[in-house]
Amino acid sequence: MMLEHILVLSAYLFSIGIYGLITSRNMVRALMCLELILNAVNINFLKGNIFSIFVIAIAAAEASIGSAIVSSIYRNRKSTRINQSTLLNK
Amino acid sequence: MDLPGPIHDFLLVFLGSGLILGGLGVVLLTNPIYSTFSLGLVLVCISLFYILSNSHFVVAAQLLIYVGAINVVILFAVMFINGSEYYKDFNLLTIGMALLRWFVQIIWTTRSNQIIEQDLISNSQQIGIHLATDFFLPFEFISIILLVALIGAIAVARQ
Numbered sequence: 001m002m003l004e005h006i007l008v009l010s011a012y013l014f015s016i017g018i019y020g021l022i023t024s025r026n027m028v029r030a031l032m033c034l035e036l037i038l039n040a041v042n043i044n045f046l047k048g049n050i051f052s053i054f055v056i057a058i059a060a061a062e063a064s065i066g067s068a069i070v071s072s073i074y075r076n077r078k079s080t081r082i083n084q085s086t087l088l089n090k
Numbered sequence: 091m092d093l094p095g096p097i098h099d100f101l102l103v104f105l106g107s108g109l110i111l112g113g114l115g116v117v118l119l120t121n122p123i124y125s126t127f128s129l130g131l132v133l134v135c136i137s138l139f140y141i142l143s144n145s146h147f148v149v150a151a152q153l154l155i156y157v158g159a160i161n162v163v164i165l166f167a168v169m170f171i172n173g174s175e176y177y178k179d180f181n182l183l184t185i186g187m188a189l190l191r192w193f194v195q196i197i198w199t200t201r202s203n204q205i206i207e208q209d210l211i212s213n214s215q216q217i218g219i220h221l222a223t224d225f226f227l228p229f230e231f232i233s234i235i236l237l238v239a240l241i242g243a244i245a246v247a248r249q
Binding site: 028052059 | 102106109110113114116117122125126129132133136139140143145147148151152155156159160163164166167168170171185186189190192193196197200217220221224225228232235236239240242243244246247
């Protein structure tokens with residue numbers, strides 16, 4: 001009973017994370033939904049293998065670089081809307 | 091952890107409802123600070139799931155790194171950036187329906203006899219042995235990746 005419940009919850013968190021990542025207008029909310037996706041994948045590895053620890057370490061590195069990039073984008077352009085990079089649209 | 095049956099089931103239902111509500115809170119709340127705290131609730135519920143799965147090292151790693159470091163970094167990013175617009179641009183209902191169909195397909199096409207449960211007894215000593223013998227090269231690469239990522243993050247975020 002434990003096995004199926006964890007896998008169903010992992011699939012649910014993955015779907016919610018992808019929904020939030022697609023439909024979020026704020027960049028920091030997209031980062032948070034990315035962390036949701038990574039955690040959903042992490043909980044799919046049952047019994048806490050070695051690979052879960054590697055996924056946690058990679059998620060930490062990616063969260064720090066993502067927040068550094070978001071803060072430098074905010075410093076340059078004064079807003080963090082996702083659909084503001086339209087320089088290639090012409 | 092060998093809990094009695096009803097306590098185990100009650101804890102499963104409690105953590106599952108916490109996960110469901112927290113996941114909805116991350117996506118649907120308009121204030122980004124509220125959604126950051128909801129993300130913290132989701133991470134704590136996930137670490138309690140790891141307690142129920144008898145992998146205690148991942149519980150400590152999850153609490154320390156995810157809740158203690160990653161959530162705080164995201165909270166810093168939220169605090170530094172003012173003006174959070176949460177305005178729906180395009181049709182969200184079709185995307186929500188498509189994801190609901192995808193989610194149901196994930197669950198209903200995974201038959202129960204396809205789920206293979208590994209017999210890896212993962213207490214802390216076993217994880218340490220695996221890190222030192224079998225997974226030594228990924229361990230070194232992960233440490234180099236973390237070093238490069240932290241130096242890069244500081245170099246990008248500096249003035």
